[in-house]
Amino acid sequence: MDKHEKHWQLVTFSAFRSLAAAALVVAASLSSAQAACRQALALGLDVSGSVDAEEYQLQLQGLAAALSSPDVTSSILSMPKAPVKLLVFEWSGQNYQRILVPWTEILNDQTLQNLSAELRQAMRRDAPPTTALGKAIQSGIRFLDQQSDCWKRTLDISGDGKNNTGPEPHRVNLPEQIGDIVINALIIGVDAASRMSHAELSTNELTAYFSNRVLSGPGAFSEVAIGFDDYERAMSRKLLRELEFISMSQLDQ
Structure with a gap:
């Protein structure tokens, strides 16, 4: 082998190494972009004693239908390089x-359909009849602390009654305790004419209670479902609001 052949072999090998290094940089960059999390959304469902078997199913089926609806699906999948985790x-x-459903990164429509199917198949277990809303908030915050790298973190609490055991919600939702987490609510108001056992808790009373004791963080809001039959509509509306567009400038960070 003469010196010219050796020279070209060295040039070729050097070029190959440069291309390989560049490929690794691109792969790392893509991996970093794909690892970005746009939003972590923890959904807490009330299954206390005021929720009967039919209402339990309406809540689960309503959430499953809302998550797989075209509008919500489109919103969740709108930024593939920065997916939502549920x-x-x-x-x-x-x-x-x-x-x-444990933390699930929603990368495509199939993932979302599988998640909805899990909810539809869930079976109710025996649960205490009491309503520990404050403890539910603490649990939701603990779950969201597992996703500290997400740009936005939201706890979404559904409920049809006031806290009656454990810590009060307004004692555990303070900014110094929950950081940048936002707590929203889906309030399930019940028509007193159809369910007299719920007559003591009007929708207005529940809305005021959740507003003063539960909601927390910038832009926190509540959505009202008029009974469990209205749960799917209210949940869809709330999810679309929670998933509102986050500035594209964050993709460049």
Whole structure:
């Protein structure tokens, strides 16, 4: 082999190494972009004693339908390089917080359909009849602390009654305790004419209670479902608001 052949071999090998290095940089860059999390959304469902078997199913089926609706699906998948992560849990008494769907990164429509199918197939377990809303908030915050790298973190609490055991919600939702997490609510108001057992809690009373004791963080809001039959509509509306566009400038960070 003469010196010219050796020279070209060295040039070729050097070029190959440069291309390989560049490929690794691109791969790392893509991996970093794909690892970005636009929003972590923890959904807490009330399964306390005021929620009967039919209402339990209406809540689960309503959430599953809302998550798989075209508008919500489109919103969740709108930024593929910065996906949304979802976790769903149910709560009642102080010692009952059950994860139905663990943290799931929603990368495509199939993932979302699978998640909805899990919810539709979930079976109810025995749970305390009490309503530990404050403890549910603490559990939701703990779950969201597992996703500290997400640009936005939201706890979404559904409920049809006031806290009656454990810490009060307004004692555990303070900014110095929850950081940048936002707590929203889906209030399930019940028509007193159809369910007299709920007559003591009007929708207006519940809305005021959640506004003063539960909501926390910038832009926190509540959505009202008029009974469990209205849960799907209210949940869809709330999810679309929670998933509102985040500035594209964050993709450049």
